[in-house]
Amino acid sequence: MYPVNRNESFRADRYKVDPNAPASVLGYDPFNSSANISSIATSGHQASSINPYAQDPTGLSGASYYQNANAFQSSPSYHLYWPIGPQPTNLLAYQRTAHDFFIPDSLREDLQKKSEVARQVIPNSSLPPIEQYHSLVCLDTSQHKNQSLFGYPSWVYKAVSGKDGNTYTLRRLENFRLTNENAIRSVQPWKRILSGSVVTIHDAFTTRAFGDSSLILVTDYHPCSKSLAEEYFKNSPMQSRFHGRQAASGHIPEQVLWGYLVQIASALKAIHGMGLAARLITPSKVLLTSKNRVRLNACAIMDVVQFDSGRSLPELQADDLAQLGRLILCIANNSPTAHLNQQKSMDHITRAYPGRMKECIKWLLDPQPSPGTPTSPTAGGPIQKDIDNFLAGLTDQFASVFDSTLHAEDTLTNTLGRELESSRLVRLLVKLNFINERPELDASIPIPSGSTSNPSSSWAETGERYYLKLFRDYVFHQVDANGHPVTNLAHVLDCLNKLDAGSEEKIALISRDEQNVLVVSYRELKRGVESAFQDLIKAGRGSGR
Numbered sequence: 001m002y003p004v005n006r007n008e009s010f011r012a013d014r015y016k017v018d019p020n021a022p023a024s025v026l027g028y029d030p031f032n033s034s035a036n037i038s039s040i041a042t043s044g045h046q047a048s049s050i051n052p053y054a055q056d057p058t059g060l061s062g063a064s065y066y067q068n069a070n071a072f073q074s075s076p077s078y079h080l081y082w083p084i085g086p087q088p089t090n091l092l093a094y095q096r097t098a099h100d101f102f103i104p105d106s107l108r109e110d111l112q113k114k115s116e117v118a119r120q121v122i123p124n125s126s127l128p129p130i131e132q133y134h135s136l137v138c139l140d141t142s143q144h145k146n147q148s149l150f151g152y153p154s155w156v157y158k159a160v161s162g163k164d165g166n167t168y169t170l171r172r173l174e175n176f177r178l179t180n181e182n183a184i185r186s187v188q189p190w191k192r193i194l195s196g197s198v199v200t201i202h203d204a205f206t207t208r209a210f211g212d213s214s215l216i217l218v219t220d221y222h223p224c225s226k227s228l229a230e231e232y233f234k235n236s237p238m239q240s241r242f243h244g245r246q247a248a249s250g251h252i253p254e255q256v257l258w259g260y261l262v263q264i265a266s267a268l269k270a271i272h273g274m275g276l277a278a279r280l281i282t283p284s285k286v287l288l289t290s291k292n293r294v295r296l297n298a299c300a301i302m303d304v305v306q307f308d309s310g311r312s313l314p315e316l317q318a319d320d321l322a323q324l325g326r327l328i329l330c331i332a333n334n335s336p337t338a339h340l341n342q343q344k345s346m347d348h349i350t351r352a353y354p355g356r357m358k359e360c361i362k363w364l365l366d367p368q369p370s371p372g373t374p375t376s377p378t379a380g381g382p383i384q385k386d387i388d389n390f391l392a393g394l395t396d397q398f399a400s401v402f403d404s405t406l407h408a409e410d411t412l413t414n415t416l417g418r419e420l421e422s423s424r425l426v427r428l429l430v431k432l433n434f435i436n437e438r439p440e441l442d443a444s445i446p447i448p449s450g451s452t453s454n455p456s457s458s459w460a461e462t463g464e465r466y467y468l469k470l471f472r473d474y475v476f477h478q479v480d481a482n483g484h485p486v487t488n489l490a491h492v493l494d495c496l497n498k499l500d501a502g503s504e505e506k507i508a509l510i511s512r513d514e515q516n517v518l519v520v521s522y523r524e525l526k527r528g529v530e531s532a533f534q535d536l537i538k539a540g541r542g543s544g545r
């Protein structure tokens with residue numbers, strides 16, 4: 001035992017990232033669709049002196065690096081993007097809708113819900129701020145606290161960090177008394193576990209902010225997630241919190257169960273590989289963060305609260321495998337107590353899952369081979385029960401889960417590709433709207449050195465950039481033969497993409513009084529947009545804004 005000052009807060013780690021470190025993304029040009037991440041400024045001073053609208057925000061790619069760097073350059077054929085697989089089905093033109101151009105509704109809704117839930121705050125909340133964490137919101141759905149897992153009542157809060165603005169989860173163990181400073185230091189190695197199937201741990205400390213002595217564990221926050229217990233063992237009360245995601249019941253597809261097994265096994269590989277043990281793999285402490293995506297959620301806590309338990313690491317790691325077996329048994333039986341009547345539960349598995357599921361669960365639940373038994377298949381005896389051998393036996397399932405993951409990744413990349421188009425076009429639209437119809441700037445545009453044109457006329461209705469206004473009409477204000485407005489999204493996207501690419505294609509722009517026709521290429525239009533925008537920037541600087 002070590003003497004501990006109970007009024008002092010103990011941290012797992014007092015070393016913090018310098019909050020004053022320069023935000024390297026400051027120099028990113030939001031309007032420059034071809035800006036490259038490598039061109040981002042690296043010092044605060046540089047960042048603040050950068051024109052955020054310039055084609056080259058750093059000014060680094062000047063004449064010393066590239067020939068003709070200052071000359072107008074058109075992009076390659078950005079409007080001729082070819083979709084990456086998986087390919088959409090062969091829809092006819094009239095069957096295509098706005099949905100084909102943008103992120104799928106279901107994904108958009110999901111992301112928006114998550115963002116909304118993450119930003120939720122409770123007005124006049126009585127929960128105190130803790131260290132840098134404020135705006136606490138309790139995530140527990142029941143006041144009934146189960147003390148049997150940690151030995152202390154535990155509460156879970158969502159909170160925002162005042163240091164980095166990110167949202168985190170704080171797990172509080174009420175009335176926890178730290179008797180050994182080393183106990184809280186045992187959280188340190190957990191911070192180095194970077195596994196997609198473990199909820200990342202950031203910090204641990206004690207606090208008296210709640211009026212007692214509490215242990216706080218800071219982890220990642222996964223909005224709209226719920227535990228496997230909430231998903232499979234509870235009914236409708238959760239519905240409102242999870243926005244209509246109902247508690248699942250009935251038969252769980254075998255592929256989903258294998259998916260859980262593979263994910264938790266890969267989490268255990270990372271944990272055991274670092275010389276640690278998960279110690280708590282139970283339905284209420286496995287988080288379902290999106291469809292079929294699970295993460296271990298209570299890691300590190302047992303290492304603190306049972307620091308002096310005296311159990312050896314091999315023993316704890318073997319127990320992880322047994323706990324995983326019990327978890328899958330309970331979920332597959334749709335009952336939190338299925339492990340208590342193992343025989344009956346295994347019979348159900350045999351009936352419901354004719355494949356290798358039973359074999360796998362049995363292997364996990366079987367006690368360790370006794371010391372002295374041969375430990376390798378070549379020695380003709382039972383294989384040693386550890387995570388590596390478990391993974392070796394799961395190879396076929398890994399392959400199929402991996403394949404599903406690749407498909408999901410392809411779909412997301414495809415969606416991202418479509419959104420990339422949207423973000424380029426938004427930047428272009430913003431530029432166009434800055435430029436179009438600004439007669440008030442006629443007199444304030446400075447004459448660029450060497451320019452022969454009269455700047456005051458360049459912004460006039462009949463000036464040099466008149467065709468930009470006509471282009472806006474051409475894109476957005478078209479009418480059909482009967483004078484009815486045409487609202488064709490494909491036409492708008494087609495025109496804007498060609499403008500962004502500076503294509504050589506020519507279009508005929510007709511004046512509003514239908515007396516004049518201007519034939520211009522997208523390349524000329526693009527040049528016009530760029531130079532008008534640069535003039536605007538100069539005018540802005542001149543006025544000190």
Ligand SMILES: Nc1ncnc2c1ncn2[C@@H]1O[C@H](COP(=O)(O)OP(=O)(O)OP(=O)(O)O)[C@@H](O)[C@H]1O
Pocket residue numbers: 139140141142145146149154155156169199219220221222223224225226227229230284285287297
């Ligand atoms: N990292 C996290 N991100 C988002 N939500 C979380 C996170 N951790 C826990 N939650 C949610 O907080 C709630 C409380 O979690 P907790 O682990 O206490 O489960 P519980 O069902 O209350 O279990 P117990 O009965 O053991 O207290 C659950 O609804 C869980 O989904």
